[in-house]
Amino acid sequence: GEDVEQSLFLSVREGDSSVINCTYTDSSSTYLYWYKQEPGAGLQLLTYIFSNMDMKQDQRLTVLLNKKDKHLSLRIADTQTGDSAIYFCAEKRNDMRFGAGTRLTVKP
Amino acid sequence: IAGITQAPTSQILAAGRRMTLRCTQDMRHNAMYWYRQDLGLGLRLIHYSNTAGTTGKGEVPDGYSVSRANTDDFPLTLASAVPSQTSVYFCASSGAPGTEAFFGQGTRLTVV
Numbered sequence: 001g002e003d004v005e006q007s008l009f010l011s012v013r014e015g016d017s018s019v020i021n022c023t024y025t026d027s028s029s030t031y032l033y034w035y036k037q038e039p040g041a042g043l044q045l046l047t048y049i050f051s052n053m054d055m056k057q058d059q060r061l062t063v064l065l066n067k068k069d070k071h072l073s074l075r076i077a078d079t080q081t082g083d084s085a086i087y088f089c090a091e092k093r094n095d096m097r098f099g100a101g102t103r104l105t106v107k108p
Numbered sequence: 109i110a111g112i113t114q115a116p117t118s119q120i121l122a123a124g125r126r127m128t129l130r131c132t133q134d135m136r137h138n139a140m141y142w143y144r145q146d147l148g149l150g151l152r153l154i155h156y157s158n159t160a161g162t163t164g165k166g167e168v169p170d171g172y173s174v175s176r177a178n179t180d181d182f183p184l185t186l187a188s189a190v191p192s193q194t195s196v197y198f199c200a201s202s203g204a205p206g207t208e209a210f211f212g213q214g215t216r217l218t219v220v
Contacts (some may be wrong), residue, residue: 008148033209042198042211043151088150094158095166096141096202096209100150 004099006089011105018076020102022089025070029091032065034074037086037101046074046087081106111135114199114212121189121219129184129215131199139202140182141209142166142174144195151198157182189219 003025012018024032030051035043049056049063049072056063062075076083086101112133121127131140138159143151143166153166157176171193173185182201186193196216202209 006150035209042213043200043209044211045208048208090209095153095156095164096139096200097153097167098143098151100148 003097004089004091006087006099006102008100009103009105011107012079014079014081014106014108016079018074018079018083018104018106020074020076020087020089020104022072022074022099023070024072024089024091026091026093027067027070029093031092032063032072033088033090033092034061034063034072035088035090035098037088039085043088076104079104079106081108112199112201112210112212114197114215116215117213118216119218121186121217123190123219124188127186127189127217129186129197129199129217131182131184131212132180133182133201133210134180135201135203135210136179137201137203137210138179139209140176141200141202142172142182142184143198143200144168144193145198145214146195154184154197189217191219193217194219 033048034046037043060077064073084106088101089099115130141156142154155174157163160179199212200209
């Protein structure tokens with residue numbers, strides 16, 4: 001979508017950390033989400049962050065939110081080959097808008 | 109049924125034909141969405157509904173219509189299909205804000 005922007009590709013080596021970045025435009029967004037899509041499947045929620053939070057950690061996942069810059073990031077620690085997928089950033093306003101998705105490739 | 113179901117799974121459609129993609133959820137979610145997914149463009153919102161009886165336009169509504177007569181169903185209709193509507197269509201639903209949006213498995217539509 002035009003309002004949420006992500007880089008299209010990211011390649012990392014197994015065991016490294018991955019950082020996927022996203023920018024959004026609507027400061028009134030209340031929730032921001034990260035979804036994962038594996039080949040041939042629908043989207044599954046990975047994590048979300050409420051707009052009054054700066055950081056959220058959930059096992060290997062860390063979400064950072066910079067509301068001033070409207071920047072959201074997802075860090076995956078100790079990236080595994082099973083993490084290879086497309087990752088979508090999304091913002092919740094009156095509706096729900098997604099970025100174009102970042103294709104993460106994890107090399108052994 | 110558990111979750112959200114789309115039908116058909118795939119369809120090849122002649123240009124100019126009318127087609128309705130079906131979406132049903134049994135989670136009593138208020139909000140439902142239709143997206144199309146195209147390579148390099150990610151998910152683009154077509155239409156949405158925040159509650160039964162109401163609908164809203166998304167980013168790319170032209171050529172599509174929706175209805176929300178009840179909580180469970182949110183059909184998407186292409187009145188006269190064109191080749192540019194070839195895409196994978198995803199339906200989604202969500203409950204309270206901050207809760208997960210559940211996605212269907214998608215409908216692959218090819219307009220020839």
